[in-house]
Amino acid sequence: MSTSFLMLALNIATGAVSVGMLLCCWRLFRGPSAIDRVLAVDTLYLNTVSLVLLLGIRQQTALVFEAALIIAMLGFASTVALARYLTRGDVIE
Numbered sequence: 578m579s580t581s582f583l584m585l586a587l588n589i590a591t592g593a594v595s596v597g598m599l600l601c602c603w604r605l606f607r608g609p610s611a612i613d614r615v616l617a618v619d620t621l622y623l624n625t626v627s628l629v630l631l632l633g634i635r636q637q638t639a640l641v642f643e644a645a646l647i648i649a650m651l652g653f654a655s656t657v658a659l660a661r662y663l664t665r666g667d668v669i670e
Contacts, residue, residue: 584635591631598624615659622652 601624605617626649633641661667 587631587635591628594624594627594631598628611663615656615663618659619652619656622648622656626652 598621601617601621605614605621608614608617626645629641629645629648633639633645
């Protein structure tokens with residue numbers, strides 16, 4: 578009985594995160610400024626990490642959590658690089 582509630586919660590969470598990803602993609606392509614697009618990419622990385630974590634919970638494997646950590650680190654580094662490029666015009670001084 579509890580596994581059916583867990584599967585229902587995972588399905589609802591997956592749907593909610595997927596809708597969030599669609600809205601981020603819409604902001605990424607439609608965003609009026611470059612800063613809006615950078616924020617959309619950052620939020621898209623967070624939603625991707627969430628989907629990977631939900632997949633790991635669903636499959637009950639620990640390897641997927643390491644992939645989520647790598648995606649989160651790459652997302653953070655790319656957001657910092659994009660923000661620095663937009664504010665200063667270069668990434669490395």
